[in-house]
Amino acid sequence: MRIATIIIRILLGLFLLFASITYFFPIGEQPAPTGDMATVFTGFMATKYLMPLAKTVELLVGLSYVSGKFVKLFNLVLLPVSLNILLLNIFPSQDALPIALILFLGNLFLIYSHWNSYKEIIKA
DSSP states (O other): HHHHHHHHHHHHHHHHHHHHHHHHHHOSSOOOOOOHHHHHHHHHHHHHHHHHHHHHHHHHHHHHHHHSHHHHHHHHHHHHHHHHHHTTTTTOTTTEEEEEEEEHHHHHHHHHHTTTHHHHHHHO
């Protein structure tokens, strides 16, 4: 279980680092969203802060996962972001649904693997 946790943590960390770095420093041609997803991204870009905030969170989580520091904290920080990514890929567009599902399930797995650390938080 420990080896699986480390592998999943590092792979998710590298994926999040890649996704955030390519946002801040565009590498190559980024595919333009189409249909309903284009409308959603137009709204995101109109806010001026939402995409940079989400990508900064992804960058920090990716750095945490790769370095192994503050992993338990960043597991919880990533949860609403990964849930939002999953829901965006279920409702407006299913183009990247497998990737979003892997991200969300990986996040849930990392939370499960550190479950003893979170018991105090959800204690009634």
